[in-house]
Amino acid sequence: MNLTRQTLARVLLLLLTAVLILPMPALADSPSGDSRLADILEDDQARAALIAELRRSAAEADAVQPEETEPAVSLPGRVAQLTQSLAEGTVEEVEAALQSGREAWQQLMTADLMDLTLQVGLLAGLIAATLVTLWLLSWLARFAYRGLNGYAFSRTGTVGIIRRGVAIISSLIIDVATVLLAWLTGYAIALFVLGTSGEMTAQETLFLNAFLIVELLRAAIRLVFSKRWPGLRPVPLTDEEAAYWTAWTTRMAAFLGYGLLFVVPVVNQTVTPELGRAVALIIIFMAFLKGVALVMQNRKRVKDRLITLAERMETGFAQISLNLVAKTWHVIALVYLAAILGTAVLFPEQALPFMLAATFQTLIAVAAGIGLSAFLTRVILRRIQLPEDTRTKFPQLEERLNAYIPMSLKITRFTILAIVAGVILDAWTPFSLAGWVASDSGTLIIGKIVAVALIIAFAMLLWLVIASWIEFKLNPAAGDGEPNPRTRTLLTIFRNAIAIALIVMTVMVVLAEIGINIGPLIAGAGVLGLAIGFGAQKLVQDVITGVFIQLENAVNVGDVVTAGGMTGTVERLTIRSMGLRDLSGTYHLMPFSSVDAVSNYMRDFGYHVGEYGVAYREDTDQVIARLRDAFAELRSMPEVAPNVLGDLEVHGVTALADSSVNVRVRIKTAPGMQWAVGREYNRLVKRHFDAAGIEIPFPHMTLYFGEDKAGQAPPARILLEEDGTDHEDATAPPRISRFRSRSNPKFKGDFDEGEE
Template identity: 35%
Template sequence: MLIFGLSGGAQAVSLPAAAAAATQQSSPDKDAGANSSKPTVADKKAAYAALANILQNDQSRQELIDQLRHASASPSNSAPPTLTPPAATAEDKTVLDNVTDVSRRYGGEFSAKIQQLHNTIINSPHKTFNQQTFINALSHFLMLAVALFGFYLLICRLASPIYRFMGRWGRHKNDERTSWLQLPAAIIGAFIIDLLLLTLAIFIGQILSNYLNDGNRTIMRQQGLFLNAFALIEFFKAVLRLIFCPRFPDLRPFHLSNERASYWSTRLSWLSGLIGYGLLVVVPIIGNQINQQVAAVANVVIMGMITVWAIWLILHNRRNIQRELNALADRSLTFFAFFIRAFAFIWHWLACIYFVTLFFLSVFNPGNSLQFMMAATVRTLVTILSGALVSGILTRWIGKTIILSAELQRHYPELQKRVNGWVKMMLKLARSLTVFAVILLLLNAWQVFDLWHWLSAGPGERLVDVTIRVVLILILSAVGWTLLASLIENRLASDSYGRPMPSARTRTLLTLFRNALAVIISTITIMILLSEIGVNIAPLLAGAGALGLAISFGSQTLVKDIITGVFIQFENGMNTGDLVTIGAITGTVERMSIRSVGVRQDTGAYHIIPWSSITTFANFVRGIGSFVANYDVDRREDVERVNQTLQAAVAELMENKDIRAMVIGQPSFAGLVGLSDRAFTVRVSFTTQPLKQWTVRFALDGMVKKHFDAAEIKAPHQTVQVMQTGNDASFNAAGAVLPAPE
């Protein structure tokens, strides 16, 4: 790159020119021509970037030094040595290096723009000012402007009754709460009419321009600039009228007072008018009629004054707008309230950055800056409004509930709740995707990155493809789980045709199966999703296998609990609600999981018993209940009379319909089953419905006591034998047996 500077003798060659010449493989004549040509700004940038990359790397810098020393040591009469720019080796850059590169890049571009502006002001060719031509062009320009503005104001006044009617109609329908579509339709319709009137005014302006140009091409060009500026500025004002609508409050989409709406509409209209007509009309006419130096200075002065005024206006109203935005957030839905409060916190910074950016763009690129800012602004507003509309609709749908028919709710009790849950989750996902799309569109509107190229090739295309497949997988998993779970819940509930409730065993097994199904579907879905987003699940599966093997060795008791519980359930050993005795614990089964059973005693104590600790257990609700009743009577009573009395008590008990419904078959009388020195025992046994044996037994005891008392059948008396060990004559040597005290 520096060889031409070394071999040129007294002639100095700049680095950009040398870089441009070094990249050309041509004859010496062409090289001399390249050396004599002035390098462009792009050549300078390329040379600076290439040299910076070479000097930044240690290896390439040392290689360049070696080549320079070799070139300096060559004889003066020899051919110029050729320098091969060393390739900069790739190396990892730190965050600080990246920030430095970006700062250097944009700083260089900013410096180049400043230099370009300086050259425009200082070195632009002067042009002789012709007063007569200027006055002639100005008169024709003013005639067109006055005629066009007059016509546009006239047709806007004539359309005022239409706007009032549409506002009253939309607001009346909205106040009646009959439909919420009329007011947005009226607002959009008024905006469309505004655009149609603007189109008509531009058409009439073009016709007037054909008659008011005096056949002069310069006047035609200036009038064309005015018509373009008029179309652009009035379109922006139409957007302002759509937002603030100061003259027709019924068409105002936001809750603003008439004073605030008129305040902001007037100032923003004046601001847009000054910027638009200043940049698109005044500055080009000055540059054409006077010279470029005055036009550049006028551009800087106009935009500087407008930028200062705009920033003062923003900072002056910062707190008022922040307060109004917070009030709007309080009236909005929760989803929108977050974004509105965040915007209220930083809106003044964004507005200041907007006008500062407009200032620099208008100074550096006055021809296209305003069109770019206006187009980006309109696209931003349209994107935000569209995203807010779609998000608002989705938010309203999220708040609604799908009501299934009564027949479906009877057959599938949890189906409505489950369907609403999945639908709300999908709507929230769609709302999140809407917010993401709005952010991408906003970045694309300001040319931060090329959205359409990103979507058509590269990571954007893959992201869209993966997102679609992930959503489809989630939908299929949700549908599959909903159908299977609903079928299981249908078996767990009785139907409208009188189908009885399933047994406790069936309910327990179906519940366990539903839980296992949920775990299986969730695991498979997660694995498929990880595979779709590019995660290699082979190590996960291998790791899961190794982890499962380790867990199996360390949790043998847990595995034993699960296996024992499964076999007990398949054998229908116990179910929820059964009265059981497990070891020393007797109580009601309240909960059964895959690892343990929960038993509640009559004292209120709750016991959790692992399945593996159960060796034997008793279940009181399997098939039947039974009990054996033994009654002891005095030995001196007549056996036949006692049996007859007992049979009479049982017969009277069986006449009770409630008790009889609990008894299966007939009671069995065993007669005399025990004999002692003081009493004998009679027995009767009952077979009852499960868990009804205690009720029947208590009723039987009461009935037997009643009959035994009526028949004066005595229970055995306890006796006490007293043995005499002294010489008292009142007792014989064998002692005496005395009855126990009553």
């Protein structure tokens, strides 16, 4: 029922009445006015023109009046108008009730008491028979409830939840069946036992209809709280709490239901409608007072209960929602009770149907939303478990799938919340959810939402497939073995590039789908990219050089290279820069624009080039033989042999140097192993040379004291010094220490005698 439109219609009717009635006294007081009005009514053309003018004025008032009067009324003014309407309506209802009470008393005094007593007795007998039948059937149904309660507690886990749901639904069916059987029994008694056979009075029909509606409502309340059977109780309450709320809600339902659906219509039919409205207002006002008292008495209890329930929730959304409801539930309840009272005063005929329909629609929407959200939470929060073989090939796939669960759950909850909010607005406001969905705007908005959701879902699925494929290629356990460094580097860069491109394309498509013109965005991005390109030429050069270096397979992660004057192991490789760690552990980050040439020591194979110098007196053939012996021993070492790829290459004597004769050899090794093989070979060469007595020259120093013209050498001056040790015999000559010579800083290569 659209109350807003009804209120507007009432206001327009009052305005129109005022416009038509208020000028009448002035017109009636003027004799000339009477004659003019009579002349107009007698003239057919004038009368037709007057009618046309009145219709035109009414049409203009309908079109202009809401726009001119509605915005002019402020919020305090609207509140004042509503308060005045409530006060005036209350006064009118009280006056009408008093007048109707006097008329009812007069009718009672003049009525036939015997006939009235008979009718009341027959109606009381029908009421008693129907209620006794319901009580007997409910007593018999206890045995079924006891069995269903045991069935609900017979199992635990998922099976237990399913059994409990089946038991709750079965108990509702039994409860509804008892109500229907009692109603049919009362219907049969009214037709064939009481009064004239085959006929029913209006009062009997009203009672049976009220009985069916009220008892079905009480059955729904008993389903929710189930004070005697914990297994059939869907809400987490103790037995004491369930009994408390069952008593109060069922009593309130019976009081309001039988009062408004039975007592009020009977008063309307037998007495006057005005007295019936007064009785309805009294019933609603008493229920309002009792409801307010009940809410305030249980404010803290319900709040604590909801907070405790929120602490047991697994998700943050449920915790926040329950905490918010715990703090504001009493306000919502009081506003709801005030709305019932206000609509009953302003719209006495439509108040009850509207409030019942809106309340049931709200309760069903909220219950369905909570139930669906709880079910999806249980289903979605379960971790996805992949088979062992799939986890071996795709180690991160299971974690990636489970990472989408929280986001999917949030989107699902938001969708459920939006639908529930729309249903509640449809129930309490002029907004029509079905009409909006069927309208062009609703269809357009829903279509765009679905399209955006599908686009995002497709993008996520595409990223999942691409990331899993790259993960499969990089996984050594996938079947193809360990990927080479180039494959690993290129796939990593490809994954990053795909992620950026996919995000940009998805955002662009989503913006275009929701109606945003992406043409200016693309043009602006092009201009911005051009400006950035001019302002960041170095960055662009880095990226372009990096792309070609990767395509030419010049560098991979783990390679030992020389680039930009630095030598080290490549630890990080991006599209813009390269990270090297040298022998001392220093990490160097070099942009590709600073790399002119790359020397890679890890391509296909390597060489250990050894150049060994021996003394001039040594036989070079014997030296080469010892070098071959050292290589043979190297090949026999199991930890080194796999890294040696060929025989020893002897290049022969390469130089007759100042102090040595140099012999060069070369050993072909696996890539990156030339340094380890070279170190081990140098160790073996030293051992073999020492065993053969081959001298490896090192710098020597010869002292020449000169000679005279006769060829005689002058005597060498030797300085004797003590070794600093105390001697018992002071007369003993001092011991001669070793000769020490020190370099003369004035004459290069000359050495002076040792000093004290």
